[in-house]
Amino acid sequence: MPRYILRISQEHLTFRIPSLLSISQLFDFSIKFISEDQYRGILVIELEKEEHVNHILERDTLVSxxxxxxxxxxxxxxLHEQMRGNLAVLKPYMQSSFKFTMEGVNHRVVETRIRETVExxxxxxxxxxxxxxxxDEEFVVFEDYDFSAAHTTEARLSRDGQFQHVYFGRRIGFxxxxxxxxxHDVKARAYYGNTSMDSHMGFLMAGQALPAPGKIMYDPFVGTGSMLYAAAHWEAYVMGSDIDGRQIRGRDKGKGVKPGILRAAEQYGIEKLFLDCLTYDITKSPIRRGGWIDAIITDPPYGVRAGAKRLGRKEGGRPLRDEPYMMPDGTYSHTRPGYVPPSRPYELANLTLDLVQLARWLLVPGGRLVFFLPTVNEDYTEVDVPVVEGMKELKVGEGSVQDFGKWGRRLITMVKTAQDDGPPPTFEDHDQFDITKQPEYLPGHHAFRERYAAGFTSRKKSENSSPGADTPPSLEPVVQV
Structure with missing residues (x-):
């Protein structure tokens, strides 16, 4: 099969292969990765048809x-020895007007050497x-250099020509x-909040959900809608929900004022693709049937900028009323403007397992769940990803991770392998995460908000520690309250 040179961004390195594979899966073609090191600025692949190149150029935000x-x-x-034996590839372009270009990866080629190389x-x-x-045609020479932190003129001159590999080919497109x-930069968006997802990351996430015309995609923690803008850009129908309607509406109020999410959707020309954005607690969802959503894509709140909430009262507080409360003026409290129902924290470990169970019920067979799982890098293991029968994680290599040092956000992509809807989730607190019941293991994201505040003290024992035999290894104190 023909081979192609991908000039590819060196940011979000662990997202590049999953991004390419998601495009190939959406358009049903295969990619063979030729480069031994798949994390350099040049990536060589094999494709069966040139039309597949156009799909990548249209959809991949990392390919330049x-x-x-x-x-x-x-x-x-x-290179020249190989090219002399391959001159037949140039036959269709012998009479075409052309241009030669030289590009350095991690390096700006010295101008005095460009003419000599072209000649x-x-x-x-x-x-x-x-x-x-x-x-008509552009022929390109790519010199691939190792990264260097030195950017002085002297450093540039001394390393010029010291590339690791050189490539020659015909540019197909940008x-x-x-x-x-x-x-879609957030700062230029008509409406955004302090929890809005970076626009580039939003498109990388949306790509994993395989958005396409006619599909329905849902964000159960929609916030200010970042996930929906990216999915709707590819003409998927989108909908969202959130326990806090203020996130959806924004500060501007009054008759005829559009919610903030729809103002931003209008800015991008995708408002007609927004089915609705509703205010409700996902654990008390009004959805009454499963098996009709093509993808769930979300960034669950985990406490760095905002913690997850669910209806109820904190442990030890007054129980919720069974009947609405009537105010002295004869109105019900929940009908008043600005009413905020009582809520309690939604433990992240419970939330992520509930999310996978919800996807098992709501998704069509083959539908995808895409979400960020915050992880403490020192404690993360593969078993931290929730396991639900009928849902399978799609993983490439070590997985896609946005690393922030002690912790990171791991992009989890799962596909529904079950052919039936199964029962709807009950959203009950799971005993396996109840610390009072002394579970044998707690996932690295359990009590994430508290651990973040405490600087991520590891649960793993040091070699010198010797706790009592009755203390479960994963339950060592991690935060002082």
């Missing part, structure tokens, strides 16, 4: 350009006119989706 690969090597001598390809005997603008992070 794609070129057809003609020759490569660790030196120009090796070394004279043996290709291209007969078309050379044009800097309005050319990444169109690469610009989405800027056009």
């Amino acid at each position: 350009s794609i070129s057809e690969l003609y020759a490569e090597g660790k030196s120009y001598a090796a 070394s390809f004279a043996y290709t005997a291209l007969e078309g006119n050379i044009k800097m603008k309005n050319y 990444g169109k989706a690469r610009l989405l992070a800027n056009s």
Whole structure:
């Protein structure tokens, strides 16, 4: 199969392969990864058809350009030797006007060497006119360098030409989706909040949900709607819910004033794709049937900027009333403007397991659940991902992680393998996370908010510790209250 050079961003490295695979799965084509090191600025892949290249350029926010690969090597001598034996690939372009370009990865090539390098390809005997603008074809030389923190002129001159690999090919196109992070930048958005997802990360997450025209996608912790804008950009129908309607509406109130989420959707030209955004506690959901949503995509609140809540009162507080409370003026409290129902913390371990159970019920067979799971890097293990029969995690390598040092956000993508809806989740607190019942193991994200505040003291024992035999290893004190 033809090979292609992907000039690819070196941010969000662990997201690049899952992003490419999600595109191939959506459009039903295969990708073979040729590069041994898949985390450099150049990634070589094999594709069966050039039309598949266009799908990647349209959808992948990390790919800046794609070129057809003609020759490569660790030196120009090796590259030219290979290219001389492959001149037949240039036959369709012999009469075309053309341009030669040199690009350095992690390096800006010294100008005085560019002309010399271009002239070394004279043996290709291209007969078309050379044009800097309005050319028919662009041939590109890529020099791939190791990263260097030194950016002085002296450092640039000393490392010029000291590349690890060099590639030659014909540019097919530039990444169109690469610009989405800027056009959807949160700071320029008509409505956003302090918990709004970074626009680029929102598109990376949405890509895993395989958005496409006619699909229905749902965010049960919608907040200010960041996930929905990205999914709707690819023409999926979207809907959301949140226990706090103020997040959805924004501060602007009054008759005829659009909720904040819809104002931003209007800004992006996707308002008609918003089915609705509703205010309710997900554990008291009004949804009455399962098996009709194509994807659930969400960033659950975990306490760094806002903690998760569910209806109820904190342990030891007054019990909830069974009947509505009537105020002295004869009105019910819950009908008053600004009414906020009593709520209690929603333990993250319970929330994530409930979320997977909800997906098991709501998704169509083959539907996807995409969410961020905050993890303490020192404590994380694969068993921390909730396990529910009929749901399977799709994992590539070590997984996609946004690393913040002691902790990170791990992108979890799961697919519904079950063919039936199964029972709806009960949303009862799970005994396996009840610390009073001395469970043998607690996932790394249990009590995440408290651990974040305490600086993430690890639950793992030090080699010198010797707790009592009756103390479960995962229940060592992690925070002083």
